[in-house]
Structures are given as structure tokens and as C-alpha cells.
Amino acid sequence: MKKKLLSVLLSVTVLASALSFTACSDKDKNGNTDEKATEGELTVYTALEDEQVSTYLEDFNKKYPDIKVNVVRESTGIITAKLIAEKDNPQADVVWGTAASSMMVLDDQGGLKGYAPEGVERILPEFKSDKDTPTWVGIDAWETAIVVNTEEAEKLNLPEIKSYDDLLDPAFKGHIVMSNPNSSGTGFLTVSAVLQLMGEDEGWEYLDKLDENIAMYTHSGSKPAKMASSGECAVGISFGYAGLSQKEDGAPVEVIFLEEGSGWDLEANALINKDEINPVAYTFLDWAISDSAMALYKENYPIITTNDVGEYEGYEGDPLEQLIENDFSWAASSRDDILKTWMEKYDAKSEAEE
Incomplete structure (x- = not known):
């Protein structure tokens, strides 16, 4: 495995004890109860x-x-x-x-x-x-993947994408669509991965540079893959299976998993x-x-x-090999700060709310 999967460990304290359902409830040690219903x-x-x-x-x-x-x-x-x-x-x-x-x-x-x-x-x-x-x-x-419309890429003479840094090439300016992490789980896991892989300071510097190439931030994680599939953009930062399903349906796309690993x-x-x-x-x-x-x-x-x-x-291959060592506890505790900072920096390019 490229990076050993991190067991998802939480260090939180339960703030309130569980309430009994009724006086006659019978719960086992796992919190299961005999009060399940089928209607x-x-x-x-x-x-x-x-x-x-x-x-x-x-x-x-x-x-x-x-x-x-x-x-x-x-x-x-x-x-x-x-x-x-x-x-x-x-x-x-x-x-x-x-x-x-x-x-x-x-x-x-x-x-x-x-x-x-x-x-x-x-x-x-x-x-x-x-x-x-x-x-x-x-x-x-689900994990971050880059979905490239091969026909558009050839027409625009875009360079090959293998790593995060490749997305910063000026040739991609205005040709990349990504999802907004405030509304999209895919957007959040992608931003979180960048910050974890590069460190927060360097990660935000990277996202500043990436923003220069972004045409639009969507509110759906699958939409960048669909836009790349239809040729509305050349490159969509989406998730793996969104791109793979478009490819299976005959779209002229290539699905790329970046060599540093994928957020998930x-x-x-x-x-x-x-x-x-x-x-x-x-x-x-x-x-x-x-x-x-x-x-x-x-x-x-x-x-x-x-x-x-x-x-x-x-x-x-085995997609588990692609997943980064993901610190979910850090992502959860940092979520509000990440989203606030992202909004302040990049929300001007978000698509209009429907």
C-alpha cells in the first residue's frame, strides 16, 4: 500500500449519556434494543x-x-x-x-x-x-481523481497530468473545474488532502496557484467529471468512479490518480x-x-x-493503494477554519446557487 491506511481514531468525549427508550426497553452492551419495528x-x-x-x-x-x-x-x-x-x-x-x-x-x-x-x-x-x-x-x-477530456486536451495541446504540481501549468488556465468544499464532500476531501500532504502553509499557497487556473467551482462533486465528459471543460477535479462511469458510458475521458496519493x-x-x-x-x-x-x-x-x-x-489496480494516510480527526476539528479560509480566498469563482 502506497501509504498505510490510518485507522480512523477519534478522541472525543461523549457529551451526554444515552437515554433509555422506555421503561421496558432492553438494550445490550452494543446499544441494540428490542424495540426495532418493521412498520x-x-x-x-x-x-x-x-x-x-x-x-x-x-x-x-x-x-x-x-x-x-x-x-x-x-x-x-x-x-x-x-x-x-x-x-x-x-x-x-x-x-x-x-x-x-x-x-x-x-x-x-x-x-x-x-x-x-x-x-x-x-x-x-x-x-x-x-x-x-x-x-x-x-x-x-470515494477518492479524488482528475478527469480529462482527451479530445479537448489534444485540441488545446495541454500537457500530461501526473502530479498535483502539473495542474499549476499556465496551459491549464481557465480549463479546470473543481467542486466547492463548502457544499461538496469531494471538494472538502480534496482540499483537506492538499493541506495534509503539503502542510497548511504550503498547501494554501498551492491552492492559491491552482485557483489561477480554475474556471469555476461547482456545488456538486460529480459535476466536474460530467463537465469534462461533455467537453464543457477540459479537466475536472472530481472523484474516481464519477470519471470511470463517464468513461464506461463512452465519454472521451481519461481518469488520472495523482502520484502523491488521493484524498478520500x-x-x-x-x-x-x-x-x-x-x-x-x-x-x-x-x-x-x-x-x-x-x-x-x-x-x-x-x-x-x-x-x-x-x-x-x-x-x-487496487484503489486502496492510492488512498493517502488520512487524519480524519484533524479534518473534522479543522473543518470550520478550512471552509472559512477557502470561502474568503476563492468563493468568487463558485457557480451561482440554483
Whole structure:
């Protein structure tokens, strides 16, 4: 492995003890309870793509036709801000498929409740909370990749890209699109990786220079890949599978993983800390790491978090080898400062809000 994966370790203190659900509840040492339900209604916040949500929920609805799932879908940044704003009066029951770095921020603030879903022992240690009763559980990982439209690159006579420094070549001025880390999890993991790989001072200097070549910052992590695919830009800083799927669909793109390594994050699930836990939330979280759910996730993000991943379709090698040593604890604690600094420096190039 290029850089040994760092076990995701948190050094946070649980701010409030778990409340009992009812006087007759029976919880085991993992926080599991006998109050799971197979009928009812729950509210799920997610940053998963709309088309993914509908496909995944078909599987859930087949298994639990008497549970109505109300989905609130937004980008990672918006979901994170919403969860933090609602922390003292939570509206969601469950978070599904939202960046682990965001989950850690909420966990630090006492917004998550420990729960060990059925089958959690299948999840590799580096992909879930290290607490005795995990406060979040990862389902899949995604990593920074550069998506190049080969036709546009040839037309513009753009140089080859292998490293982060290559993106600073003046030939790329106005031809690169990247996502805004305030709204996009992909944008945040990319900026976080630069700061970790280069150090904060040098990292911000690098991002200053990169900004000179950026045409626009999008609010979606997959949009730069789609724009490169359609020829709207020559180079999109996106994530691996977004580019690979465009290539599979016949787009004239090349997907490049930079030689220094890729920033990455996990899509994770968590139980929201509320005075009264919705019993169907446990049922949903159990399903959300089931074999059938994992098989669906793997169709969109080949890096899933169980220990039986098998082949990584579309990748030339094992994508785990590409992932940098990621300090999630630092990323979570530094998140606000990173986003504030980024906004002050580069937000003028962000696309207009829809």
C-alpha cells in the first residue's frame, strides 16, 4: 500500500449519556434494543445522489413495505450544516451516506447516538467509529481523481497530468473545474488532502496557484467529471468512479490518480441522538449495511467497507493503494477554519446557487 491506511481514531468525549427508550426497553452492551419495528415512518437525511437513493430504496421497500421513508437529500455541506443547526431539536432520525468527516463534527457536538447495526463486525475497523458502540459506520469510500477530456486536451495541446504540481501549468488556465468544499464532500476531501500532504502553509499557497487556473467551482462533486465528459471543460477535479462511469458510458475521458496519493472520505450512516429514538431507525440502519445494500453501493463506489470486496471494476489496480494516510480527526476539528479560509480566498469563482 502506497501509504498505510490510518485507522480512523477519534478522541472525543461523549457529551451526554444515552437515554433509555422506555421503561421496558432492553438494550445490550452494543446499544441494540428490542424495540426495532418493521412498520412506521422515518426521516432520513442523505448526501447520496438522487438516482442512487431511488435505486437503493427499492431494495429496502421490498423488504419493509410497511415503512415509509421520507428522504431529505442535499449536498454534503448543506446536510452537515442542517444537522448542526438542528442539533438541539433534531428533525432527522437517521443519517445515511454522508461524509464521515461530517459525522465526526456532529459526534463531537453530541449529535449522534451509538448503535451497532446487525453485521457491523463485517465492516473493517478503519471504516467505522472506534467507540465500543460505534456512533457511525462507513458504507463506501470515494477518492479524488482528475478527469480529462482527451479530445479537448489534444485540441488545446495541454500537457500530461501526473502530479498535483502539473495542474499549476499556465496551459491549464481557465480549463479546470473543481467542486466547492463548502457544499461538496469531494471538494472538502480534496482540499483537506492538499493541506495534509503539503502542510497548511504550503498547501494554501498551492491552492492559491491552482485557483489561477480554475474556471469555476461547482456545488456538486460529480459535476466536474460530467463537465469534462461533455467537453464543457477540459479537466475536472472530481472523484474516481464519477470519471470511470463517464468513461464506461463512452465519454472521451481519461481518469488520472495523482502520484502523491488521493484524498478520500467515507459515506457513513449514523443514528441521530434524540430524546425518543424512532424504532424503525434501527431497522433501517441494519438494512443499510446488509449484504444486499452493500452490493448496490458497490455498483457506484467500488471501494466498499466490508472485508469481502472482491474485484474493483474499472480500476487498473487496487484503489486502496492510492488512498493517502488520512487524519480524519484533524479534518473534522479543522473543518470550520478550512471552509472559512477557502470561502474568503476563492468563493468568487463558485457557480451561482440554483
